[in-house]
Amino acid sequence: MQADTLAEQEVKVDAEAPAAAPVQEEVAAVPQEQPRVEEQPKAQEPKTQEPKTDEAEAKPAKRPKSTAKKTRTVELTLTVTGTADGEWQADLVHGTKRVVQGLSISAAAVARAAKELHEDIAGGIEEVIETARAQHRTRMEELEAELARVKAALAELSDD
Template sequence: MTQEQPPRRSSAALSAADLDHLRAELAEGRTPTVWFTAKAVGMEAGRSAKVLGFTEPAEGDFIQVRPTGSQDELSFSPAEMTLTKPPRKPKAPAKPAAPVVAEPWIPPAPPEPVSKPRADAAGPTESAGKRPARAGSGARRVAKPSEVTVTLSSTADGEWTVDVVTGKKRTVRSAPVPASHVAQAAKVLHPDVAEAIQAVLDAAREQQLARVEQLRAELEAAQRALEELPS
């Protein structure tokens, strides 16, 4: 015997029996699924939704649902939904990959022959095939060096500074120089220059020694005055 299959439902709108079935499902704590028909406003036909409840009176858009993929609760009429699940849309066949056509290999062109310059007729004082280079051709131009003036200056306290003028531009202005460096440079300069610098260094040294002696005497006097004061 051949078992009879239950008749398939068409994608018709929800009937009164369908509404009773949905109410029974909700009463048992289940959330039945319905699908939108082509009459559903703002919804794609075939999209599913979960039934959440019914409003009273049962007129107009009284079926509350939540469309799949949405968190909104919307109301629809029975004509906009069905219990029939729509068939799956067939997948579009994959496009075959385009065949890869290898480009033909073309050998590189042979290099062009380098033509040799024709030798000029040799003159009475020139060898054949050679021409004397003109004066100045290919010669590298060398920049003319600028004049540099270096000036050492000293103060009455024995402090030294240096100024440098390159051409007409002052590149270093009153840069301090230690007296020890000046003394070392004086040794390799002209004797008259070294003698003049040494005289200034000696005078500055005498001045600083005198100042040290004076400060030392003042310190000793202050120390004696401190010792005479009662503690």
């Protein structure tokens, strides 16, 4: 008769909580080792109820595992574009939605951001910025020479 009682308990446990069936099987195996004195159904009911509290504690333990497996990623794409003249613009896309387009950024801000990100990025951007500086210096020298010529021409016109 003991085997029949245990089989009934296992069926009840499987119907109530299929996820915790291995824990219930261990509890069901314990009465087989004990003498037949404890075969009273009233004594066994509390034993089946105790694992229910264990099941309640076991369920929250399983939930973090399932949430830990799911990682939520956010797709943000920041595109920084520079011209040979040293003008920089930024575009920001969130998924497929364009958040910012054509935002003007100073070369100094781009250089600082690049240094914060990585040395290789900073090196590449610094080369572009240095090329733009050289072009601006050349243009400045040309303008200064032209200004000197205009001042000289103005001085000649004033002397007469």
